[in-house]
Amino acid sequence: MDEYHLFVKSAFLDSNFRYLCNDEKYFDVPIICAIVQVTFNASGFSTIVTKNIRVNVIDDSDESDDGPVFEKGKYETNVTENAAMGTMIQQVSATDRTSSDNARIEYRLDNNYYSTFAIDSVTGEIFVYGMIDHENITMYILRVLAIDQSSPRLTGYASVRVYVMDVNDNIPQFTKEKFVFEVPRDVSVGTEVGRVTAEDKDSGEYGELYYSLYDGSAMRNVPFVVMGDGVILTDATLDSDESVYRYKFLVVVVDALNDPINCRRNYVEVFVKILD
Numbered sequence: 001m002d003e004y005h006l007f008v009k010s011a012f013l014d015s016n017f018r019y020l021c022n023d024e025k026y027f028d029v030p031i032i033c034a035i036v037q038v039t040f041n042a043s044g045f046s047t048i049v050t051k052n053i054r055v056n057v058i059d060d061s062d063e064s065d066d067g068p069v070f071e072k073g074k075y076e077t078n079v080t081e082n083a084a085m086g087t088m089i090q091q092v093s094a095t096d097r098t099s100s101d102n103a104r105i106e107y108r109l110d111n112n113y114y115s116t117f118a119i120d121s122v123t124g125e126i127f128v129y130g131m132i133d134h135e136n137i138t139m140y141i142l143r144v145l146a147i148d149q150s151s152p153r154l155t156g157y158a159s160v161r162v163y164v165m166d167v168n169d170n171i172p173q174f175t176k177e178k179f180v181f182e183v184p185r186d187v188s189v190g191t192e193v194g195r196v197t198a199e200d201k202d203s204g205e206y207g208e209l210y211y212s213l214y215d216g217s218a219m220r221n222v223p224f225v226v227m228g229d230g231v232i233l234t235d236a237t238l239d240s241d242e243s244v245y246r247y248k249f250l251v252v253v254v255d256a257l258n259d260p261i262n263c264r265r266n267y268v269e270v271f272v273k274i275l276d
């Protein structure tokens with residue numbers, strides 16, 4: 001699900017679930033909304049694609065009273081997806097303006113990510129507390145509070161942007177268990193036989209796919225070549241041996257082709273029937 005962040009100043013949720021900004025203009029903010037896209041395939045049939053997006057409304061106000069002051073108003077940090085619970089991602093720190101005893105400041109998180117992050121109320125260290133999945137959310141904005149011990153207790157605010165770094169944790173998956181194609185025996189060299197396709201949920205190069213003929217010794221003599229985009233072409237005439245009516249070979253797909261340490265691969269069987 002794609003995620004969008006909407007920054008507002010001094011916003012609050014009114015009784016109609018709308019946000020009121022400090023310019024006093026209302027605007028509706030659906031937390032989840034659907035984008036419906038209609039496309040037409042070659043046969044003229046329509047396909048409806050529904051996509052959910054999440055809109056986070058973030059109070060980006062930086063007003064403060066006499067409460068504690070964070071050393072920074074806005075922190076930025078990175079976390080690797082799938083980071084283990086307990087991984088420390090950032091430490092925040094605030095100074096008490098009404099007391100010289102900064103140790104009396106209590107830190108809290110003030111947003112909807114309690115199941116994903118936690119903060120040490122004494123040290124201000126922010127930890128991973130749940131599942132971090134780049135394929136689900138690519139950035140979090142945490143709002144941290146520093147509360148002093150005066151009466152009444154005063155609060156300071158800061159935000160922490162947490163960018164989720166992608167890991168190649170998805171293996172490319174072919175869209176079929178096996179691919180079966182047919183081609184006339186008398187086609188010329190370079191004729192397209194068909195195309196294999198695979199999908200990968202990772203982004204960037206971890207989701208970019210490259211196809212090739214599996215280089216096993218038994219596969220080398222097939223009269224086909226597999227292009228990087230999955231298209232299979234004939235690369236020899238097919239009529240040399242009329243007793244052959246079917247070929248079978250493996251196609252390998254790999255992501256992150258130029259990253260031999262992190263790349264991941266998968267295989268699929270391809271059958272090509274020769275039609276006389």
Ligand SMILES: [Ca+2]
Pocket residue numbers: 081134135166167168169170201202203206
């Ligand atoms: Ca990933």
Ligand SMILES: [Ca+2]
Pocket residue numbers: 168169170171172200201202206207255264
């Ligand atoms: Ca991948």
